[in-house]
Amino acid sequence: MSVQEYLDKHMLSRKIEEAVNAAVRAKTPDPVLFISNHMKKAVSSVITKVKARQILDSRGIPTVEVELYTNKGVFRASVPCGDSTGMYEAVELRDGDKGTYLGNAVTKAVKNINEKISEALVGMDPTVQLQIDQAMIDLDKTEKKSELGANAILAVSIAACRAGAAEKEVPLYKHIADLSGKTNAILPVPAFTVISGGKHSGNSLPVQDIMILPTGAVRFEEALQMGSETYHHLKAVITEKYGANGCNVGEDGGFVPDISSVREGLDIVREAIGRTGYNDKIKIGIGVAATEFCIGTKYDLEFKSPNKSGQNFKSGEDMIQMYKDLCIDYPIASIEDPFDKEDWEHSKRFCGLGLCQVVGDDLLMSNPKRIERAIHESACNSLLLKINQIGTVTEAVDVVKMAKEAHWGVVVSQRFGETNDCFIADLAVALGAGQIKAGAPCRGERVAKYNQLLRIEQELSDQAVYAGEDWRL
DSSP states (O other): OOHHHHHHHTTHHHHHHHHHHHHHHHTOSOHHHHHHHHHHHTSOOOEEEEEEEEEEOTTSOEEEEEEEEETTEEEEEEOOBOSSOOTTSOOOOOOOOTTTGGGTOOHHHHHHIIIIIHHHHTTOOTTOHHHHHHHHHHHHOSTTOTTTOHHHHHHHHHHHHHHHHHHHTSOHHHHHHHHHTOOOOOBOEEOEEEEEOGGGSSSSOOSSEEEEEOTTOSSHHHHHHHHHHHHHHHHHHHHHHHOGGGGOBOTTSOBOOSOOSHHHHHHHHHHHHHHHTOGGGOEEEEEOOGGGGEETTEEETTTTOSSOOSOOEEOHHHHHHHHHHHHHHSOEEEEEOOSOTTOHHHHHHHHTTOSSEEEESTTTTTOHHHHHHHHHHTOOSEEEEOHHHHOSHHHHHHHHHHHHHTTOEEEEEOOSBOOSOOHHHHHHHHTTOEEEEOOOSOSHHHHHHHHHHHHHHHHHGGGOOBOGGGTTO
């Protein structure tokens, strides 16, 4: 075949002429680069390969990383892992061989990507997120993604989402917003973990974490500054009261001073806020995780104490009264999982008081059926979205729509086993969640999300909107 025949067969002469004309119109100083990029855009992108590997999360436990290839580039994603998994959430597939990573290896999930998912997706357009996610769901054929593994499916889903954004030549948050039908990007209020307790720490604090929310900031950049300064003032307060050992941090960066009561924790956080001068601009949140210390119908607030007094074994009614008193005495704006995941009655009664945002985590597990029930019963008024509990980008978008239609708040959340992947930052902006829980303003895998939000705000420039006082949107 001659050169001319080759050009004619692939209609290259016409395409090259169009590229040259475009370069002339653009008056480009680098016509070779311009023409190269112009020709590249003329080719529709398709998925050419999906490759996975096992990496470690922030706890040193294996998780899944994926590289998805198109003819436009390579797009990487890694998935977070929860410290525990609930019966209503998508299944995280692990090998179970105690001789390797204590049973936590994910080579089965990796193999499923390399041998099954890759074959199913090669040739697909990366911009059609719904079809990509549905193809993996159909391939899995189980309700909770237990065949391929939600960790396998989600990693590919996120990587495909990045590839779709690149194909459209838009930022990731803009692509996700397009998928969800949203038009206004909103920077979320960060719920910074500052004190860690519960089963994730070595102190006797029964609740899982105490957070600060800079709702009074004007921009996200200012909110991050408020969070960081308060965090460091808190470190000083803890050092003064409990010594340097109290400044050790938990898995998501919160301090773990030797405290045993919620009030003691709230007091030192309030003192740190006072030292910053941001008193009226920062609210407090409590992540209770009450399922961890619920025994039957009672709540054992001394479940971590070596010398139990027996005086802190509370009924559901006692817990409601405790929360009411805390909301009166402290600037509490949000309480997460105040009751056991099956204690719908007390959750409903407390939520009905309208004292603060009541966030469903273990209660909901990002499960559409549980969310639907909670909406119907008014058992909470905010969704804690953990994307690995549901397993695909499409399904995450759908449950946020459910929550928003019910006029709920939405908190896009980290997991205790995190990676440096900052997808949830773009997701929170794109869906107008209003809130993000990514841990302390400390530890690389946590700060990665906050730094990405800074970049997004800078990119949006004058169009950037920080949720601020409208954090529940």
